[in-house]
Amino acid sequence: MTEAVIQIENAVVSYRETIALRGVSLAVEKGEFIAVIGPNGSGKTTLLTVINGLVHLTQGQVQVLGRDINGGNRHALRRQVGYVAQVSNIDQRMPISVREVVMIGRYGLLGFFRQPSRRDWLLADEALSMVGMTHLAKRPIGHLSGGEQQRVAIARCLAQEPDIFLLDEPTASLDWKAQTEILELVKRIHDERHLTTLFVTHDLDALPHTCDRVILVKDGLIVGDNTPDKLISTETLSRLYNLPAEVVEVRRPHIHTRSH
Amino acid sequence: MDLSIFSYLFMQNAILAGLLGGISCGIIGVFVVLMHMPFIGVAMSHAAFAGALMGLWLGFDPVIGASIFCLAASVVVGPLADRGQLSPETSLGVIFSLMLGIAFLFIGIIPNTRSAALDLLWGSILTTSGEDIVLLAIVAFLVVAIVLLFEKEIRATLFNRNVALAVGIPATLVLYCIILLTGATITVTLRSIGGLLIFSLILNPAAAAYQLTYSLKRMYLLSATFGVLSCWIGLIISYYLNIPSGATIVITSSLVFMLAAIFSPKRKTPELTQSSIQEAKQ
Numbered sequence: 001m002t003e004a005v006i007q008i009e010n011a012v013v014s015y016r017e018t019i020a021l022r023g024v025s026l027a028v029e030k031g032e033f034i035a036v037i038g039p040n041g042s043g044k045t046t047l048l049t050v051i052n053g054l055v056h057l058t059q060g061q062v063q064v065l066g067r068d069i070n071g072g073n074r075h076a077l078r079r080q081v082g083y084v085a086q087v088s089n090i091d092q093r094m095p096i097s098v099r100e101v102v103m104i105g106r107y108g109l110l111g112f113f114r115q116p117s118r119r120d121w122l123l124a125d126e127a128l129s130m131v132g133m134t135h136l137a138k139r140p141i142g143h144l145s146g147g148e149q150q151r152v153a154i155a156r157c158l159a160q161e162p163d164i165f166l167l168d169e170p171t172a173s174l175d176w177k178a179q180t181e182i183l184e185l186v187k188r189i190h191d192e193r194h195l196t197t198l199f200v201t202h203d204l205d206a207l208p209h210t211c212d213r214v215i216l217v218k219d220g221l222i223v224g225d226n227t228p229d230k231l232i233s234t235e236t237l238s239r240l241y242n243l244p245a246e247v248v249e250v251r252r253p254h255i256h257t258r259s260h
Numbered sequence: 261m262d263l264s265i266f267s268y269l270f271m272q273n274a275i276l277a278g279l280l281g282g283i284s285c286g287i288i289g290v291f292v293v294l295m296h297m298p299f300i301g302v303a304m305s306h307a308a309f310a311g312a313l314m315g316l317w318l319g320f321d322p323v324i325g326a327s328i329f330c331l332a333a334s335v336v337v338g339p340l341a342d343r344g345q346l347s348p349e350t351s352l353g354v355i356f357s358l359m360l361g362i363a364f365l366f367i368g369i370i371p372n373t374r375s376a377a378l379d380l381l382w383g384s385i386l387t388t389s390g391e392d393i394v395l396l397a398i399v400a401f402l403v404v405a406i407v408l409l410f411e412k413e414i415r416a417t418l419f420n421r422n423v424a425l426a427v428g429i430p431a432t433l434v435l436y437c438i439i440l441l442t443g444a445t446i447t448v449t450l451r452s453i454g455g456l457l458i459f460s461l462i463l464n465p466a467a468a469a470y471q472l473t474y475s476l477k478r479m480y481l482l483s484a485t486f487g488v489l490s491c492w493i494g495l496i497i498s499y500y501l502n503i504p505s506g507a508t509i510v511i512t513s514s515l516v517f518m519l520a521a522i523f524s525p526k527r528k529t530p531e532l533t534q535s536s537i538q539e540a541k542q
Contacts, residue, residue: 016345085423100476107415108428109428
């Protein structure tokens with residue numbers, strides 16, 4: 001755990017007149033499992049998309065796997081970064097089957113003019129079976145529920161065989177059971193495939209309690225960065241969400257007790 | 261049976277134009293339907309109208325003016341939408357209104373030349389020349405070749421641009437090329453098919469194909485088939501009943517859509533059986 005796979009230096013991102021990130025620096029080592037938490041609109045998603053270069057940097061530098069993500073090889077670099085976006089970002093009417101959606105994960109790796117081989121389909125099927133969606137492989141993607149689509153998105157990332165795994169609120173709007181299952185699934189994939197994982201959530205209940213490190217984001221800045229037991233205290237949460245300490249005490253999930 | 265329809269050169273050309281135009285329009289129709297931008301047909305034909313008028317005003321071939329305007333408009337749609345953070349449909353609307361403005365301007369400046377430009381907007385498949393057929397064949401070949409070669413990049417981009425970008429596909433470029441290809445197809449087919457006909461020939465076959473399948477590959481095939489069938493059936497009806505071919509082709513393509521919608525398997529609801537209720541209760 002010494003090799004920095006992600007190195008963000010003084011990243012500034014703005015969407016028109018709104019500044020989403022105000023000079024954020026972050027180093028992530030190989031194999032880390034990091035949870036990024038913070039209120040809505042704090043810049044969590046932007047921080048994640050800075051890593052795969054989906055947003056334009058106003059200032060700063062981002063090195064991923066030793067290379068500049070905004071350089072000429074950004075498409076090649078993105079092939080090594082799996083990204084699960086928020087639920088409901090896809091067109092439910094698209095005529096495409098679940099298995100074909102998973103195969104999209106391999107399209108970038110295949111490159112132009114090459115069709116998926118038998119091995120590619122095998123990898124896609126393996127990914128589907130890992131997320132427990134084999135029985136729905138032939139269904140149109142739009143016929144699946146939110147939780148099922150989220151599993152398919154994770155399978156798509158698995159088929160991509162990435163080194164870095166980025167998840168943006170993968171459990172938002174899912175029921176409690178689906179949420180627990182997805183959290184376990186992500187952790188299992190992280191361990192089995194030796195990935196570096198960043199997991200964004202605004203919901204403290206969805207915090208993977210097995211994560212190594214928690215990053216608190218507020219108003220486009222990183223306001224905390226430590227192990228979960230050191231960071232998730234009543235005081236920090238009270239500051240993060242602008243709530244009085246006594247309210248947080250009543251509402252907050254009991255992270256310490258869960259991890260014991 | 262009366263086979264005189266095949267004995268006229270203009271009918272032979274029209275049948276060929278129907279085949280080639282039907283295939284290209286059917287395939288780009290799939291993009292148009294899946295990207296939710298049906299307005300592109302109307303916007304492009306008005307760009308052609310404005311361009312043709314400008315050609316007349318400056319004294320060169322209206323077709324060249326029309327082509328320049330159409331291509332320029334289709335190059336601008338994508339970047340304009342991204343830069344202004346608009347949907348492509350809104351971006352098309354902005355371009356459409358500009359083209360309409362330019363057209364009116366030229367109509368005001370150069371009186372009595374309206375009909376030549378209007379011909380282009382209305383067009384007629386029965387006046388397709390040998391030269392038009394060559395152009396139509398080139399475009400049909402290009403459209404089919406591009407879809408075959410870049411099938412997976414196009415599929416990923418149509419599915420979701422951000423997902424396509426995230427897996428390492430240059431999706432923005434792919435999207436702009438799809439729009440440009442659509443614009444180019446419309447430009448070339450416009451002269452023989454006409455601005456109004458092209459709108460229905462892009463939309464109806466693809467919308468009909470969408471009713472019948474959940475597979476993108478089959479949607480391309482069905483849509484191209486429906487495009488060709490609409491042209492051919494429309495031409496036959498127009499020939500034997502001696503009525504305008506543009507109208508019969510438009511109406512045929514609409515009927516194809518209605519039939520597809522009626523027989524769509526997507527509309528069938530699964531039967532609620534006693535056993536499935538029992539299963540759910542357990």
